[in-house]
Amino acid sequence: MSCEHAETTTLLWLYGEGPEDHAAHVAECAECTEVSALHADVVAVLPEVEAVPVRPANGSAWYLGGGLALAAAAVLVALVGGRPAEPTLDTAVALAPATTFEWQAPLSDLTDELDALDAEFADLSDELANL
Amino acid sequence: MHATLLDSRIDALSPELLAFLGRRTREPEELMQEVWLKVARANPDCPDDRSFRAYVFAVARRQIIDAHRRRQARVSLVPLDAGVREPVSAATPDSHADARRMLAVVEDTLATLQPEVVEVFRWRTTHTLSFKEIAARQGVPLNTALGRHHRAVKAIGAALSQAGLRPEESR
Ligand SMILES: [Zn+2]
Numbered sequence: 001m002s003c004e005h006a007e008t009t010t011l012l013w014l015y016g017e018g019p020e021d022h023a024a025h026v027a028e029c030a031e032c033t034e035v036s037a038l039h040a041d042v043v044a045v046l047p048e049v050e051a052v053p054v055r056p057a058n059g060s061a062w063y064l065g066g067g068l069a070l071a072a073a074a075v076l077v078a079l080v081g082g083r084p085a086e087p088t089l090d091t092a093v094a095l096a097p098a099t100t101f102e103w104q105a106p107l108s109d110l111t112d113e114l115d116a117l118d119a120e121f122a123d124l125s126d127e128l129a130n131l
Numbered sequence: 132m133h134a135t136l137l138d139s140r141i142d143a144l145s146p147e148l149l150a151f152l153g154r155r156t157r158e159p160e161e162l163m164q165e166v167w168l169k170v171a172r173a174n175p176d177c178p179d180d181r182s183f184r185a186y187v188f189a190v191a192r193r194q195i196i197d198a199h200r201r202r203q204a205r206v207s208l209v210p211l212d213a214g215v216r217e218p219v220s221a222a223t224p225d226s227h228a229d230a231r232r233m234l235a236v237v238e239d240t241l242a243t244l245q246p247e248v249v250e251v252f253r254w255r256t257t258h259t260l261s262f263k264e265i266a267a268r269q270g271v272p273l274n275t276a277l278g279r280h281h282r283a284v285k286a287i288g289a290a291l292s293q294a295g296l297r298p299e300e301s302r
Contacts, residue, residue: 007274023175026189043196
């Protein structure tokens with residue numbers, strides 16, 4: 001590695017954590033250009049947000065987008081508690097696109113993800129209740 | 132850069148940029164608009180067409196990663212009626228079989244790497260965690276987290292190339 005930025009500032013810049021004006025360096029630096037090309041190409045083949053239709057209690061259909069969509073769908077079904085939620089997880093899975101891929105994050109992270117989802121769902125419930 | 136010069140450079144480069152993005156994302160037009168917006172805002176001081184092109188493609192690569200990151204960060208409820216449906220893969224594989232092969236290559240490669248390397252890669256590509264936060268979680272310096280992520284990406288890139296699945300490396 002000859003450029004000191006190739007595995008530091010350039011990576012931060014690529015992932016939105018570095019200074020915007022670093023683009024000028026990347027454009028002029030062969031090594032940083034190569035690193036950028038590699039990361040962009042790898043990220044481009046990663047599975048994207050999955051979409052699973054989830055039907056809240058009010059009957060309107062939604063797509064739940066998120067990397068952990070299937071797990072999240074299960075939790076959403078659980079979160080609605082006493083209210084009937086349809087489709088059930090089984091049907092949610094059945095309705096999931098045939099090409100949906102599993103992209104499981106470590107289980108330890110699921111808690112954070114689900115906490116965030118829980119909060120979002122609570123907000124949504126409030127919004128629905130105020131309609 | 133003079134507005135007319137910028138416009139003419141954008142016009143000249145648009146077909147190539149669109150093709151480049153089309154090999155890597157499913158929303159090339161949208162992404163191209165974002166790239167042009169960024170470039171126009173930055174108004175880079177590029178003495179010739181070649182340096183302008185290099186700048187544009189640098190921004191384009193960053194936007195590809197940014198677009199993936201934004202989608203992953205979005206755990207949203209989208210009305211079904213809006214007809215919104217996320218593509219399964221950011222790439223545009225010729226077939227679902229290709230997409231499955233790509234994912235298999237990624238997973239197989241990750242299986243050969245050290246857990247702490249895989250952890251950084253997964254956290255950064257499927258979560259909203261920054262490298263700084265990942266470094267803090269792992270209790271390592273920022274550069275170590277960056278190095279781990281780069282190692283994973285390098286390994287996956289090599290495996291994809293070997294399998295003939297990396298988007299054309301030429302622009
Ligand atoms: Zn460099």
